[in-house]
Amino acid sequence: MNRAAAPLIELAQVTRTYGQGSADEVRALRGIDLRIEPGEFLSVAGPSGCGKTTLLNLLGLLDSPTSGEVRWNGEPVGHRTDRVRARMRLEGVGFIFQRFYLLPTLTARENVELPMRALRVPHGDRTRRAGRLLEEVGLTGREKAFPHQLSGGEEQRVAVARALANEPGLLLADEPTGELDSGNTQAILALLEKVRRDHAASLVVVTHNPDVARRAHRHITMRDGAVLEDRREG
Amino acid sequence: MRRWGRGGALRHSRLQFVLAVAAIATAVALPVVLVSVGGGVSAHELANLENAGYQIVVSASGIHGITYAHNWTKNILAIPGVTAASPVLSVTIDAFTPKGAVTPVLAEGIIPDQFGPSLGPAEQGLFPSPLPLGDPTDLVHFANGTYDGPATYDLLVSSPYADEYHVGVGEKLVLSPTTNRSLGTTYTVTGSFGVPPSVLGPTGAFAVLLPLSDLQTLTGFAVRAAVATDAADTIQISVAGSVSTSPAALDHVRARVQALFPYYGVSSLTQEAQQLEAATGVLTGFYLALSSVGISIGLLFLALVLLRRVEAGRRSIGIRRALGVPSKSIAGEILGGGAAIAGLGAAVGVAAGYLIVEALAAWATSAVQEAARLAVFEPVLLAELVVGIVSLSLLAGAVATRSALRIEITEALR
Numbered sequence: 001m002n003r004a005a006a007p008l009i010e011l012a013q014v015t016r017t018y019g020q021g022s023a024d025e026v027r028a029l030r031g032i033d034l035r036i037e038p039g040e041f042l043s044v045a046g047p048s049g050c051g052k053t054t055l056l057n058l059l060g061l062l063d064s065p066t067s068g069e070v071r072w073n074g075e076p077v078g079h080r081t082d083r084v085r086a087r088m089r090l091e092g093v094g095f096i097f098q099r100f101y102l103l104p105t106l107t108a109r110e111n112v113e114l115p116m117r118a119l120r121v122p123h124g125d126r127t128r129r130a131g132r133l134l135e136e137v138g139l140t141g142r143e144k145a146f147p148h149q150l151s152g153g154e155e156q157r158v159a160v161a162r163a164l165a166n167e168p169g170l171l172l173a174d175e176p177t178g179e180l181d182s183g184n185t186q187a188i189l190a191l192l193e194k195v196r197r198d199h200a201a202s203l204v205v206v207t208h209n210p211d212v213a214r215r216a217h218r219h220i221t222m223r224d225g226a227v228l229e230d231r232r233e234g
Numbered sequence: 235m236r237r238w239g240r241g242g243a244l245r246h247s248r249l250q251f252v253l254a255v256a257a258i259a260t261a262v263a264l265p266v267v268l269v270s271v272g273g274g275v276s277a278h279e280l281a282n283l284e285n286a287g288y289q290i291v292v293s294a295s296g297i298h299g300i301t302y303a304h305n306w307t308k309n310i311l312a313i314p315g316v317t318a319a320s321p322v323l324s325v326t327i328d329a330f331t332p333k334g335a336v337t338p339v340l341a342e343g344i345i346p347d348q349f350g351p352s353l354g355p356a357e358q359g360l361f362p363s364p365l366p367l368g369d370p371t372d373l374v375h376f377a378n379g380t381y382d383g384p385a386t387y388d389l390l391v392s393s394p395y396a397d398e399y400h401v402g403v404g405e406k407l408v409l410s411p412t413t414n415r416s417l418g419t420t421y422t423v424t425g426s427f428g429v430p431p432s433v434l435g436p437t438g439a440f441a442v443l444l445p446l447s448d449l450q451t452l453t454g455f456a457v458r459a460a461v462a463t464d465a466a467d468t469i470q471i472s473v474a475g476s477v478s479t480s481p482a483a484l485d486h487v488r489a490r491v492q493a494l495f496p497y498y499g500v501s502s503l504t505q506e507a508q509q510l511e512a513a514t515g516v517l518t519g520f521y522l523a524l525s526s527v528g529i530s531i532g533l534l535f536l537a538l539v540l541l542r543r544v545e546a547g548r549r550s551i552g553i554r555r556a557l558g559v560p561s562k563s564i565a566g567e568i569l570g571g572g573a574a575i576a577g578l579g580a581a582v583g584v585a586a587g588y589l590i591v592e593a594l595a596a597w598a599t600s601a602v603q604e605a606a607r608l609a610v611f612e613p614v615l616l617a618e619l620v621v622g623i624v625s626l627s628l629l630a631g632a633v634a635t636r637s638a639l640r641i642e643i644t645e646a647l648r
Contacts, residue, residue: 062556062643083561090558101553101647118559162557 006074007035008169008202009059014068014078016054016225028054030225031068036202038169041193043213044206046222052206053174055222059204060093060172061085090118094163094201096192098175100155102147108134108158109143115165126165133161136198137191153184157191164195171196173205177212189215247543251575254539258579259586261532262623265525266587269518269615271594274608276514283503283510287354288320288470289478290488291506293499298323298455300498303446303466304376307345310469313490315477318351320344321466323446325453330408330415331399339395340441341409343449343466345372352470360428365390367424369445376447379457379464389421390443396426398440409442411453419452529623532579533630540572540634544641551638552646561639568638569631576627580620 016029028051036042036059044052057063058070061077070078077088089095102111109130116126134143137157147155156176163171173192177185189212196203207213221229292310294300303321310319323343330336347370350363368386369375377383389409391401401407403423410418421444429439446466450456455465471491477483484502492500544551554564594606 057644060556062647086555086558086560088558089556090560093558095556097647101549101556103550103553114554114559115557118557118563 006071008038008040008073009036010034010069010071010074011055011058011065012069012071014058014065014070016051016058016063017066020066028225029058029065032225032227034220034227034230036170036204038202039196039200040202040218041196041216042202042204042218042220043216044204044220044222045208045213046228050222051225052222054225056172056174056204056206059170060095061089090115091166092168092170094166094168094171096156096159096163096171096173096176098178100147100152100159100179102155102158102162104147107144107146108139108150108154108161111147111158112161112165115162119166129165130161133164134158136164136195137161138187151184152180153187156180156184156188160188160191160195164199164201167199169201171201171203173203173207175207175209176205177207177209185209185211247546250539250542254536254575255579255582257532257535258529258576258623259583261525261528262580262583262619263587263590264528265522265619266584266611266616267590267594268521268525270587270591270609270611271605272517272521273514273612273615274610275605276510276517277610278608280507280510280514282354282356283507285354285356286352286470286503287357288318288352288472288503289484290471290473290491290500290502292469292471292491292495293467293501294497295499298325298463298465298467300466300469302464303469304345304372304379304464306494307348307469309494310471310491313487315473315483315487316471316491317474318348318472319469320348320352320472321446321469322349323449323453323455323466325411325449325455327453328410328413328415328418329395329440329442330410330418331401332406333399335399336413336415337395337399337440339392339409341449341453342441342443343446344443345446346370349443351472357430360430362390362425362427365425365443367443367445372445372447375445381447381451381456385448385451386445387419387421387448388424388444390425390427391423392429392439392441393426394429395440395442396423407442409444409452419448421448529626533576533623533626536572536575536579536627537630537633539575540568540631541637543571544568544634544638548641548646551641552643555641555643556647564638565635568635569628572627572631572634573624576630577620577624580623584616584620 011032011034014029014032015027018026018028032055044055046052054063058065065078069076072088072092077085103114106114112130112133113126116129131143134140137160139154139157142150142154150158176192177188180188192203193215205212205216213219217233219231220227292300300306300321307319307321310316325341326338327341328336329339346365346367350365353361367388367390374383375381375385389407395401401423403425405423406420407423408415408418408420427443429441447456450465455463457464473484473487477487481504484504488500488502551564588611591606591609594602598606
């Protein structure tokens with residue numbers, strides 16, 4: 001395979017079945033083929049239960065496919081060990097969750113530093129970088145605030161800063177504005193676009209929100225575990 | 235701790251933390267008390283042995299089991315290197331004061347000029363020197379086993395007895411083997427002696443000291459026609475300095491003494507010290523084994539607390555794993571948290587054990603108080619105990635760690 005021409009991430013005939021062989025078997029994904037190029041901005045839409053989050057979990061190596069292959073830069077990674085996949089997530093993926101998932105007992109800065117600590121970035125470097133990222137997301141002066149002292153919009157900004165901490169090539173956002181009001185939604189969307197551009201990362205956003213989807217360059221619509229439509233802007 | 239709680243959950247977590255520390259501390263305090271007091275008492279007795287004025291002791295089974303004590307003493311004294319051989323007969327008898335007060339006392343029959351050299355440095359200060367007892371060799375009254383010679387009827391009394399009953403030098407005491415005063419013999423108090431503190435043995439606070447042959451005739455352990463006696467309980471043998479400092483020479487003398495009477499026990503204090511040390515080791519092991527029950531319960535409690543914390547922190551663990559934090563880092567935090575609780579609990583337990591011993595030394599009843607005052611806190615042993623607890627806590631933490639690392643990330647994030 002020509003590695004230079006390989007996409008950032010590729011799914012080939014990927015299926016994911018929960019409770020396989022049992023009476024409660026659920027086929028969450030059915031033979032998905034998907035290629036994501038560096039710098040792409042994708043939105044993934046579809047009704048609840050269509051497999052959007054499962055797709056995101058597979059892209060982010062949080063889960064393994066039941067069959068098919070997940071490749072990063074041309075390398076099969078879907079069935080690598082937990083340790084290897086954890087390392088790849090740490091170095092290559094930034095996650096932004098609908099419910100923010102900040103660690104409640106860490107300050108905003110400590111939350112942002114968390115992935116860097118795991119990568120053993122020296123204390124001074126990670127403090128400076130965390131400060132710069134919080135500044136970038138507009139939270140200067142809020143570094144020492146705990147999550148319960150932040151608004152929803154501020155929490156999501158911290159989550160964005162945390163996702164960027166290790167300069168990942170892929171940002172995965174699952175309903176990033178699902179718990180925000182319209183003002184904060186616009187602010188977060190603008191922020192995501194900016195960081196994607198500034199950090200040259202691919203961005204995959206699972207969303208129901210048409211405002212979010214409208215900003216993406218590529219739109220994937222899913223239904224019943226399959227890609228119904230894969231449309232590029234322009 | 236900080237990473238795993240918030241608000242009510244944090245308070246709950248703190249309560250669990252405090253309870254886990256308390257459980258470990260309670261489990262550790264017990265062996266600290268047992269080992270420190272037991273070790274202290276043993277060390278004290280060991281020091282007594284090492285400071286005794288005699289180095290070899292002859293003992294016999296049964297009550298007053300050494301017969302022909304005067305003759306054996308003479309024979310032992312003939313062995314080269316022996317400087318003193320002191321037979322001792324101990325009998326509890328009744329003492330009647332001139333004012334009519336009666337109380338049991340521990341009467342010790344001795345040969346005065348042999349008893350003095352068998353005293354250790356600490357004991358020598360308790361007795362007048364020379365002992366103010368007539369017939370220093372006890373051979374005048376003994377008269378080659380006839381007991382026909384004149385008795386001196388001299389008697390030394392212990393200072394606690396003298397103080398309690400206001401008995402002074404020159405006063406008369408009647409000693410009787412029964413509560414019947416008319417069967418007794420009248421003695422003249424010629425001096426007094428102090429009583430050393432003793433933890434393992436009887437204190438003998440009320441005691442009298444008199445020539446061996448006097449006590450033998452008074453109590454019926456003198457030679458009689460039908461019974462071969464001239465009884466003593468032990469013969470304490472002192473040796474020359476050059477012998478006492480040479481284990482080989484000391485053992486040679488011990489063997490010579492043993493050869494005189496193969497049917498009596500003859501042991502050097504070195505052997506007794508070794509036996510005491512071995513017994514102390516066994517006791518320490520027993521204390522630790524006994525304490526291991528409490529420690530096991532404490533560690534089980536710790537394992538439960540850690541498991542509860544993992545369960546309460548499922549989401550946080552899931553987030554961290556989702557972000558790519560390595561499993562070993564998460565495991566390290568759980569194991570470190572468990573070790574911190576165990577270490578803190580062990581440290582608190584050591585401190586609590588120390589305070590308990592101090593409290594016993596200050597306020598307990600006499601024997602316990604005396605034992606507590608002798609307690610020795612061995613830093614190395616205590617450190618080993620703490621390290622052992624911390625090491626075992628890793629086992630408790632391993633259960634929680636396994637549980638944490640089996641959390642499905644996608645489940646935890648739902």
